[in-house]
Amino acid sequence: MASLFAVGLPEQAQAAASASDNVVTFSEFISDFGVSPETASALEAKFAELPNDVQDAYLADPNSLFTFGPVVVATSTPSPTPHFSTMAAVRTRQVVDKQAVRVFGVEVGNFTLSYTFEATAGAVKRNLECVGSFSGFGLAGSTSSSDYVSNGRGTCSARHTMSYAFKGAPFSFTKLHTVSTVAGDPTRVTGSIRNV
Numbered sequence: 093m094a095s096l097f098a099v100g101l102p103e104q105a106q107a108a109a110s111a112s113d114n115v116v117t118f119s120e121f122i123s124d125f126g127v128s129p130e131t132a133s134a135l136e137a138k139f140a141e142l143p144n145d146v147q148d149a150y151l152a153d154p155n156s157l158f159t160f161g162p163v164v165v166a167t168s169t170p171s172p173t174p175h176f177s178t179m180a181a182v183r184t185r186q187v188v189d190k191q192a193v194r195v196f197g198v199e200v201g202n203f204t205l206s207y208t209f210e211a212t213a214g215a216v217k218r219n220l221e222c223v224g225s226f227s228g229f230g231l232a233g234s235t236s237s238s239d240y241v242s243n244g245r246g247t248c249s250a251r252h253t254m255s256y257a258f259k260g261a262p263f264s265f266t267k268l269h270t271v272s273t274v275a276g277d278p279t280r281v282t283g284s285i286r287n288v
Contacts, residue, residue: 114147115140121154121258125229127200138196154258155265160285163190163202182210182217187248189271189283193228201228203269203285207239207248211278215244224250224269231256247272251288 118139122132139147150157186208193201208221222239233254240247248271255264268288274280 114144114151117151117259118147121151122195124256124258125200125231127229131198131200134198135195135200138198154263157195158265159194159197160191160203160267161194162283163192163199182212184208184210184220185278187271187273187281187283189269189281191269191283191285199228201226201231203250203252203267205248205250205269205271205283207246207271209241209246209248209273209278211246211273214276214278216241216246216273216278219246219248222248222250224252226252226254243275244278245273245275246278 115136119132119136122135127135139150142150186206189205189207191203191205192199193203204225204227206221206223206225207219209219210217219239219241222237224235224237226233226235231254233252235250235252237248237250239249250269252267252269253264254267255262257263266288267285269283269285271281271283274282
């Protein structure tokens with residue numbers, strides 16, 4: 093029995109060393125993004141809890157660490173009247189959509205899309221402004237925005253091309269963040285973010 097234990101010990105020690113190396117590598121990865129010490133500690137603790145093979149997979153493809161999802165979709169109007177008075181009345185409306193960037197469920201950044209348009213009660217008439225931005229941890233990137241009106245529906249999109257370096261290798265991803273009004277009711281909107 094003692095010989096079986098002795099044979100297993102080097103494998104256990106090797107696995108522990110590999111896990112330790114992975115945690116150090118992940119810590120370096122996170123520190124490059126300039127997150128707060130509290131956020132870094134929370135992320136490192138969550139990473140350390142993962143099995144070695146899962147840690148290895150994340151470190152082999154660091155883009156897989158990032159998840160994206162909605163924070164809030166809001167519609168507002170600067171008009172003091174909360175509802176349209178007639179079908180012909182045109183009002184300026186603004187939508188702000190935020191999509192969070194998370195690592196292990198911890199929010200580390202936001203994609204924000206601000207969309208301003210003119211609409212009647214039933215249709216978008218024209219777009220006034222469409223601006224996309226990113227805030228949060230240290231990704232370098234560029235954003236290009238576009239908008240259009242089709243069949244009374246307004247759409248605003250921002251294409252975010254983000255990049256970073258990990259272990260000396262460049263990584264990048266591109267996200268398309270879109271907000272569209274609902275056909276027939278420009279007070280309602282949908283927001284999404286997806287890979288492109």
